[in-house]
Amino acid sequence: MSGRLLGEMELRRVCEEALQHATGDAAEAMVAAGSVELTRFANNTIHQNVASREASLQLRVVVGKRVGMISTNDLSQDGITRAAQSASEVARIVPENPVFGGLPDARPIAPAPGAYVESTAEATPIDRARRVEGLLRRARERKLTAAGYLSTTGTELAIASTKGVWAYSPSTTAAIEAVVIGGAGSAWAEQNATDLARIDVDAVGTEAIEKCVAAQGPRDLEPGTYEVVLEPYAVNDIAQFLGSSLTGQAVEEGRSFVAGKIGQKVTGDVTFVDDPFDAASIPRAFDYEGQPSQRVTLIENGVARGVVYDSQTAFRTGAANTGHALPPNPFASSMPQHLRLAAGTNTREQLIREVRRGVLVTRFHYTRWVHQLRTIVTGMTRDGTFLIEKGEIAHPVKNFRFTQSYHDALGATLGIGKDLHLFAAGEWNIGARRVPALRLGAFTFTGSTQY
């Protein structure tokens, strides 16, 4: 185990110490710890380069239907004791929450594939800088500028409770994002993995540089409804938004497009599965309550099959807990954390070749809900948008604003890529997704810009 991680024994000590000093009917301790290291570049130079070692203990203490929650990053004996006493005090004075369902019992956790790679946890600033320097040199040679980052993180998560829960998992991620910018156009490439050795910086550089060259001199194209081919970078955004609506809490609050529609066709022939055991993702077999995460089919060939739950939403709604809790919070209690949009059979080139007239979108930017229930999202295209004519990329076009229902857009799915691209969400690995490229029959661009 890397010296940058605290290790299972130390996390167990912290949890046990916290539970020991908590005075209530039940208590739960969660420790998230790790090292976040990121080398950021822009204008063909490394301009920000950071490393931080972080750890926090979050403690929930329950007295009847009263719950107190404390988090601290002071993991000394005194710090843990203070946190436990403070959480216990809050749990005594806070008003009752009659819909609190109690802390979940211990349940067996099935083994998941490993997500920890020692050499990634041990990566050094020089390891990252050398890789980045090669990409920057290539951009300079082509008279382009590159911006982005290469990161390596090693994190570990442990959950214990007085009800017998114990769960521990270490993981690593390595990620590179690169935008390459020319005088009149830019392009994007990105890779994520649990292993730095599997990050192909050269391939990322080639993809971004060659697409950037092709993206120079974008032309005007009237906004409107077009057939589109979305690169996985753009599809990831769709998966993220729809995934956030495929939860028990979203259904309970009437915000989900599948509310009242389980068993019904809600979109096109696409399949979304949350698979905590997906070895090609960043697998973890338990959630932030230490409950076993189940593989859940959310949408199967367009038919809504289910949503994911945490213990409290399951208790309130009478559903079974699927083990998808996020760290306790009142706004989003669960989330599909290993979402996969099932692969199809087409290469990217085949998807493009089938389009008579349409738009190729590399990625979306600054996307936000306009209307969550209808899954209407607005955002911009960015870093490589092209007109497709007669199955060929004709020329780059200026960026569009879109305002589009995402599940409606998937309703007109015409083709699905065969290769899945992994995306990791943030430095603490809360939510990974694997998605392919998609060809969609109709996507509405509602505005444009001058570049």
Place this chain on the structure above:
Amino acid sequence: MAFGVERDLAERALDTAKTRGATYADTRFVRRAVEDAVVKNGHVDTIERRDTFGFGVRVIADGAWGFAASQVVNAPEIDRVAALAVEIARASALAKQGDIALAPVAPQHGTYRTKIEKDPFAVPFEDRVGLLLAADAAMRTVKGLRTTRANYEIWREDKLFVSSEGSDVEQTFFETGCGLSAEAVGDNELQIRSYPAAGGRTQNQAGWEFVERFDLVANAPRIAEEAVALLTAKPCPQDVRTTVVIGSAQLFLQVHESCGHPIELDRALGTEAAFAGTSFLTTDRLGSFRYGSDQINMRIDSTSPGGLGTFGWDDEGVPASEGWAVKNGTFVGYLMSRETAAALGKTSNGTMRASGWARLPLIRMTNVSLMPGSAGTLQDLIADTDDGIFMETNRSWSIDDKRLNFQFGTQIGWEIKGGKLGTMLRNPTYTGITPEFWGSCDAVCSESEWHMWGTPNCGKGQPGQVGHTGHGAAPARFRNVRVGVVK
């Protein structure tokens, strides 16, 4: 004084960094206590207290930047982290194209403390939670709601900054925020109303008096009734151009997105290109570009009382300052750091802040505000408008990576006919191009309508940071605006 032994540790960090070859070093110790409370659907859903403490060391070595941070505060860890920061800087230098240069700042010494009337942590816990329960209950007197939430956040942060150039400043900040939201669900329809602002809560550097001034209980039934009424309200007109009057609970976010971010000099110089993007306000436009109409005056002010961007010194030890971003419609000023200011031959106006001890300071909005005009009250402005739409309180927001093409949705709108508010409108949106939009402004309400809003959720940087920024705004009127994209 919140810091004792940490000052010695800070000096040790600087000594270690210099010994290892750093030509510049600074260190920040940050201790923060936050309490969040949420009442949902009549019950206390969450009471969470969060304490965090740690330090970060930032250095220049071999002409390049390095930064390292840790939560373990003792001498061996100080030595390790300071040495690591230098090692990281040397790695950065592998790809450098020139040495980092910093604009000068004189060594700073002193203390700063937010002025508050009521220490929020000293207000009895039962009173704080009791207010949320009462406000939530007041919302739930209205039939037809699906979800209600009432929340507050109280915050205290102590920060020590020491640099190798001789600065040593210690600051204490208090923040207090609160908010209500009521959600109603109908046939393929979901409506939300919130108060005082959207996004969960509004927040200021203030004590508990900030919460008390909003009278949450009295306003709760009103927003609840509006949420239910919106389910069957008339849809906003689709894809038309009209006059729009925008309330300050929406307009402050427009200021944040379309003025605050594009005047960040790091964006203009390309160092945020991959993530947040760049800026249409390029350096050749400084001092001459027509950003908006003569009515538009945008101020950068880190001394504004209550603003979330108010302080004594930024995280580079540069003193708080005030100045103009836009004066009578012309773009005249950036938010700058010492490094970016040097690139323009200027001195920093003190806008570098980190989200905590574990992150690097970045250029962040301090308080970027649309200054009041002379159009009187909101009532006066509506009375002066013959035909248009009044939109209030943000629901959605999006803007492109140069900060030109934006689209906002608001929670609620009303027709304006003959100088009076008329029919309620559902799902209002408006869209435009930043300088055209601000150029179409022909009236800004007077000071009596001006309010300092807080944005406690501004994302920037990689690794991600959440910043707290302040924005004053008064309602304003815009002509020939494109509205309506959601039927």
